Amino acid sequence: MDHIVPLTRGGKSTRGNLVPACKDCNNKKKYLLPIEWEEYLESLARRQS
Numbered sequence: 001m002d003h004i005v006p007l008t009r010g011g012k013s014t015r016g017n018l019v020p021a022c023k024d025c026n027n028k029k030k031y032l033l034p035i036e037w038e039e040y041l042e043s044l045a046r047r048q049s
Contacts, residue, residue, distance in 0.1 A: 006031045 002021035005011030008031045021029070029037050 002026045002029065004034060006033075009033070 001018050002025070003011045003013070004017050004019060007013070011017050032040065
């Protein structure tokens, strides 16, 4: 399970804040919010093109 808003940033372990995620993805996302994670992935894609 992954917290949409990480616990370290005030998120809770509630149904609305949990989503399924593989361990590798969850570890890479760390404490990022969804928008920050998307921006990070976009920056990686830009570097590769």
